[in-house]
Amino acid sequence: MKGGCPSNILGRYMKLNFISAKSIGLQLASQLQGMYETAITFLYPAECRVCEGFLAVTSMPYICADCWRDIQFLEPPWCDICGTPGVNGLCDTCAISPPRYGQLRTVAVYQTALQEAVQLFKFGGKKRFGTGKGLKGLARHLLQLINAHIPADCAIATYDFILPIPIHKKRLQERGFNQATLLAKGIAKVEGVPVLTDELVRKRYTVAQSSLDSAARQQNIVGAFEVRNPDIISGKRLLLIDDVFTTGATIREAVSELWTADPAEIDVLTLARTLAT
Numbered sequence: 135m136k137g138g139c140p141s142n143i144l145g146r147y148m149k150l151n152f153i154s155a156k157s158i159g160l161q162l163a164s165q166l167q168g169m170y171e172t173a174i175t176f177l178y179p180a181e182c183r184v185c186e187g188f189l190a191v192t193s194m195p196y197i198c199a200d201c202w203r204d205i206q207f208l209e210p211p212w213c214d215i216c217g218t219p220g221v222n223g224l225c226d227t228c229a230i231s232p233p234r235y236g237q238l239r240t241v242a243v244y245q246t247a248l249q250e251a252v253q254l255f256k257f258g259g260k261k262r263f264g265t266g267k268g269l270k271g272l273a274r275h276l277l278q279l280i281n282a283h284i285p286a287d288c289a290i291a292t293y294d295f296i297l298p299i300p301i302h303k304k305r306l307q308e309r310g311f312n313q314a315t316l317l318a319k320g321i322a323k324v325e326g327v328p329v330l331t332d333e334l335v336r337k338r339y340t341v342a343q344s345s346l347d348s349a350a351r352q353q354n355i356v357g358a359f360e361v362r363n364p365d366i367i368s369g370k371r372l373l374l375i376d377d378v379f380t381t382g383a384t385i386r387e388a389v390s391e392l393w394t395a396d397p398a399e400i401d402v403l404t405l406a407r408t409l410a411t
């Protein structure tokens with residue numbers, strides 16, 4: 135009998151009912167999951183990502199007020215050129231083979247709250263944090279702290295242009311933003327200095343420097359940058375901005391490429407630096 139077999143009809147009916155029951159079940163499960171998460175948040179409030187202590191509703195997202203207060207802002211003495219802390223005059227490296235920038239200054243040590251905040255931006259991004267609402271609050275707070283602690287001998291208003299270390303457009307798509315650009319804009323805004331985001335570009339996609347050792351970092355970054363429209367920066371005082379100074383390989387390469395456009399001066403400001411162990 136063609137198509138009329140009662141057991142086939144019954145089978146199809148049961149299958150349909152099973153599918154709709156399944157979708158209702160899924161909706162219910164998702165609602166229950168939402169209720170469960172709300173209850174857990176209420177019963178067990180969020181933890182600070184640094185100290186794992188109680189994160190008050192009134193505090194910044196992700197990081198508690200005590201941990202923000204623990205940030206170690208850098209103060210002189212430091213190497214006149216590379217800014218290595220605890221050095222009077224020049225460090226051994228700069229005395230023997232000075233870098234090609236005028237000076238490098240850093241706001242704070244890359245540890246605890248600052249390290250966590252940078253990691254949240256760099257590797258969390260919008261994908262992990264949905265709307266990115268929390269990240270915006272974090273960015274605002276971070277910029278206030280940075281602007282209040284920029285080293286006195288890094289006079290932002292005296293530069294013609296501020297340039298962030300660029301990331302490759304493929305990475306920009308992955309991450310949704312360049313954290314160095316956010317920093318540069320947040321710092322430049324206070325003094326009204328123009329930020330150039332299209333003049334120094336990343337022409338080559340490279341693996342993340344943080345995944346490599348010191349020797350490999352230098353190799354990885356060679357030839358990664360390119361200056362577009364050199365006339366714009368020729369003869370100008372430039373301040374290059376990056377988030378973290380580790381081995382300095384990325385900054386050295388970017389500075390070297392910028393010199394091809396014959397600027398008057400290149401200085402560097404980074405949000406954080408790792409301390410030699």
Ligand SMILES: [Zn+2]
Nearest residue numbers: 182185198201
């Ligand atoms: Zn904490």
Ligand SMILES: [Zn+2]
Nearest residue numbers: 213216225228
């Ligand atoms: Zn030095």
